[in-house]
Structure formats: C-alpha cells, structure tokens
Amino acid sequence: xxxxxxxxxxxxxxxxxxxxxxxxxxxxxxxxxxxxxxxxxxxxxxxxxxxxxxxxxxxxxxxxxxxxxxxxxxxxxxxxxxxxxxxxxxxxxxxxxxxxxxxxxxxxxxxxxxxxxxxxxxxxxxxxxxxxxxxxxxxxxxxxxxxxxxxxxxxxxxxxxxxxxxxxxxxxxxxxxxxxxxxxx
Amino acid sequence: xxxxxxxxxxxxxxxxxxxxxxxxxxxxxxxxxxxxxxxxxxxxxxxxxxxxxxxxxxxxxxxxxxxxxxxxxxxxxxxxxxxxxxxxxxxxxxxxxxxxxxxxxxxxxxxxxxxxxxxxxxxxxxxxxxxxxxxxxxxxxxxxxxxxxxxxxxxxxxxxxxxxxxxxxxxxxxxxxxxxxxxxxxxxxxxxxxxxxxxxxxxxxxxxxxxxxxxxxxxxxxxxxxxxxxxx
Numbered sequence: 163x164x165x166x167x168x169x170x171x172x173x174x175x176x177x178x179x180x181x182x183x184x185x186x187x188x189x190x191x192x193x194x195x196x197x198x199x200x201x202x203x204x205x206x207x208x209x210x211x212x213x214x215x216x217x218x219x220x221x222x223x224x225x226x227x228x229x230x231x232x233x234x235x236x237x238x239x240x241x242x243x244x245x246x247x248x249x250x251x252x253x254x255x256x257x258x259x260x261x262x263x264x265x266x267x268x269x270x271x272x273x274x275x276x277x278x279x280x281x282x283x284x285x286x287x288x289x290x291x292x293x294x295x296x297x298x299x300x301x302x303x304x305x306x307x308x309x310x311x312x313x314x315x316x317x318x319x320x321x322x323x324x325x326x327x328x329x330x331x332x333x334x335x336x337x338x339x340x341x342x343x344x345x346x347x
Numbered sequence: 348x349x350x351x352x353x354x355x356x357x358x359x360x361x362x363x364x365x366x367x368x369x370x371x372x373x374x375x376x377x378x379x380x381x382x383x384x385x386x387x388x389x390x391x392x393x394x395x396x397x398x399x400x401x402x403x404x405x406x407x408x409x410x411x412x413x414x415x416x417x418x419x420x421x422x423x424x425x426x427x428x429x430x431x432x433x434x435x436x437x438x439x440x441x442x443x444x445x446x447x448x449x450x451x452x453x454x455x456x457x458x459x460x461x462x463x464x465x466x467x468x469x470x471x472x473x474x475x476x477x478x479x480x481x482x483x484x485x486x487x488x489x490x491x492x493x494x495x496x497x498x499x500x501x502x503x504x505x506x507x508x509x510x511x512x513x514x515x516x517x518x519x520x521x522x523x524x525x526x527x528x529x530x531x532x533x534x535x536x537x538x539x540x541x542x543x544x545x546x547x548x549x550x551x552x553x554x555x556x557x558x559x560x561x562x563x564x565x566x567x568x569x570x571x572x573x574x575x576x577x578x579x
Contacts, residue, residue, distance in 0.1 A: 184403050184404060185403060187404070188401055188402075188403055188404065191401075192401050272396070272400070273399070273400045276396045276397060276399075276400035277400050277401070280397060280400070280401075291397065292397070292401070294362060295394045295397040295398055296397065296398060296401055300362075300364065301359070301362070301364055316355040316358065316359065317355065319355075319358055320353075320354045320355045320358055323354075323358060323390060323393060324354065326393055326397070327389060327393060330393070330396070
C-alpha cells in the first residue's frame with residue numbers, strides 16, 4: 163500500500179515537473195539565447211529536481227525551486243564555458259501572419275528588438291529582469307532563487323530596466339518614446 | 348511629505364512589491380508629479396514588452412504569436428488610468444490579488460453609498476474569472492439599509508475579451524450573472540475596441556454589454572459621483 167502511494171506521489175511529481183517545463187524553457191532561452199543549450203539546461207534541471215525531490219520543503223513553491231535549480235545549472239555552464247551570446251538565433255520572432263504585412267513586420271521587428279535588448283544585458287541583470295517580468299516572482303523569491311540579497315535584486319533590476327529603456331527608446335520603435343506614454347517635461 | 352523617489356522604489360511600486368502604507372505614500376507623490384507618473388508608465392510598458400516578446404510556447408521549438416494587445420493596449424490603458432487617477436485623487440485604492448473582496452473593503456463600500464465601479468484591464472483568463480467573481484460578490488451584497496449595491500464592471504485594454512462573443516462558456520457565464528443581478532452593469536470601452544479594430548481584431552460584444560466612449564471617462568465620472576473604485 164505504501165509502495166503504491168509512493169509510486170502515485172512520484173508520478174504526480176513527475177507530472178508537475180512536466181508542467182513547469184515550458185516556463186523553464188522560456189526562462190532558460192531568455193538567459194542563454196540558444197535553443198539547444200536551453201533544452202539541455204531544462205533537461206538537467208528537471209533531472210536534478212526529480213533526483214532531489216526530497217529537498218523540496220513546500221510543494222507550492224515547486225516552480226520557484228526548479229528555477230533555482232535551473233539557475234544553478236546555468237551558472238555551472240557559464241563557469242565551464244565562455245558565455246554564449248547566440249543572439250542571432252531569433253527565429254521565433256517570425257510570427258504567424260494574420261494582419262497587414264506592415265503590422266506584422268512592425269510586430270516582429272519590435273519582438274526582435276526587445277529580445278535583442280534583453281539578450282545584450284549583463285547576465286546577472288538579464289536573470290533578474292526575466293525572473294520578475296516573465297515569471298512574475300516577487301523580489302524575495304528572486305533573491306532566494308539566485309541566492310542574492312533583495313537589495314541586489316532591486317539594484318540589478320533597476321539597472322536592467324534603465325538599460326532596456328535606453329536601448330528601446332533610442333530605437334524609437336517600441337512605444338517607449340516619451341510622447342506615446344506621457345508628456346515629460 | 349516629499350522625499351526623493353529612487354528608481355528602485357518606483358520599480359517596486361510598478362511590480363506591486365510595496366505594502367499598503369508605503370504604496371499610499373508613494374501614490375500621493377506620483378499623483379503630484381508628472382515626471383514620476385511617466386516613469387511608472389514607462390516601466391509598466393517595458394514589463395509588457397519584455398513579457399510579450401517572450402511568449403510561452405507549448406513545447407520547446409514551437410511558435411506562438413505574441414499577444415499584441417498585451418504589448419500595447421494594457422500598459423497604455425494602465426498609464427492612462429494613472430494620469431486620470433492623479434487628477435482626481437482616487438489612486439489610493441488597493442489592488443487585490445484574491446478573487447474575493449475582503450470584508451473590510453466590502454464594509455467600506457456598504458457604508459459609503461453602496462456604489463462601486465470594478466475595473467478590469469487584463470484579458471488573462473484568471474483575471475477575467477476574478478472580475479466576474481468579484482462582480483457577483485458585490486452584486487449579491489446589501490448596503491447598511493438592506494438595499495442592493497449598484498455595480499459597474501468596466502473593461503478596457505485586453506479586458507474587453509471578457510465581454511466579447513466567441514467563447515461560449517464565458518458568454519454563458521456572463522449571461523447568467525447578468526440575468527441574476529440586474530444591479531450589475533457590464534461596460535466596454537469604445538476606445539479600447541477601436542484600438543483592437545485598428546489592429547485587425549474583430550470585436551463583437553455580448554448582448555448584455557453597454558458601451559461607453561471611454562472607460563477612463565466613465566470611471567472618472569463615477570468617482571466624481573462618489574462611487575468606490577476597485578481594480579481587479
């Protein structure tokens with residue numbers, strides 16, 4: 163009976179791991195900008211998650227826990243290799259066309275520029291901004307995932323957003339030009 | 348009391364990281380300072396750009412179209428709200444994450460005329476669900492004299508999705524709620540619909556829905572009339 167329960171719990175855990183996969187992949191890809199590497203990082207993180215299931219204290223925080231493992235895998239990779247900046251791989255920016263060609267072009271161009279701007283951030287800033295904006299983690303959760311103080315999360319986020327605003331405003335194509343949003347004195 | 352507002356603090360505000368007292372204090376400053384309002388709007392817009400540029404794909408390697416309304420409409424709507432709010436002093440509202448209105452808030456509404464405008468700017472299914480739950484809760488409540496409350500649920504930005512035909516399940520739910528509560532008005536923003544149409548999105552509303560020229564104007568009018576404002 164206990165064995166059946168154990169198997170049931172393990173299957174349930176595996177299923178939940180699988181549910182986190184797309185979000186982990188998006189995060190990994192935003193960090194490394196390389197599909198094959200993102201696949202490897204996520205695979206590695208999920209395998210470690212499965213192996214270390216017993217270390218998860220709160221089932222509710224499974225995704226944050228997995229993001230922490232993913233961050234470790236990513237940092238291990240960075241230590242072992244030079245950072246990969248394969249920012250040429252932007253094929254997802256080619257969108258499904260359902261509007262006018264001009265609109266479609268503008269949309270895909272904006273997506274490309276935003277991704278490019280994120281990809282060009284220093285790694286530490288890129289991690290924080292993606293954890294906050296893509297995964298919608300609180301600052302405290304980001305601090306726990308990256309094992310850094312909350313103050314560092316805030317300062318990295320601030321620098322990341324300033325840099326992104328600067329880059330995207332310069333390109334004047336992403337609606338970040340002041341007149342679109344508000345009149346600035 | 349005015350203090351220097353750092354970018355970190357403005358980010359914390361935009362990310363909903365501040366507690367009630369901190370948020371209220373900062374809101375006062377933001378309301379009084381156009382430069383701060385512009386910065387917050389820009390941050391909201393940036394957040395949506397980042398999110399929309401990295402859509403969740405079903406499986407690695409899949410393709411999905413970024414949500415263009417999320418990219419443009421929602422942050423813009425939020426910014427407009429910030430501007431209007433700054434002018435009319437109604438910004439010091441709480442944003443509730445739960446799909447249930449806390450008792451204290453409900454008591455305040457009941458004590459202050461029993462009229463409330465509920466505002467939805469997001470088209471995310473979870474936010475739509477919250478909006479409908481809260482609207483039902485409010486429409487079912489009574490004021491201090493035992494009278495029913497007057498409730499308006501105003502949608503703009505991607506929140507218009509809640510009031511569009513096309514999703515049979517959602518349409519049935521909206522129709523049921525509307526039939527059950529005659530004191531609940533469902534309102535769509537014409538400006539938001541026009542923006543959707545400009546982008547090639549066909550917009551057909553459910554029959555139970557009223558249309559106002561601008562959600563912002565509607566909310567501002569209601570606030571001037573003493574209604575309580577809640578954002579979903």
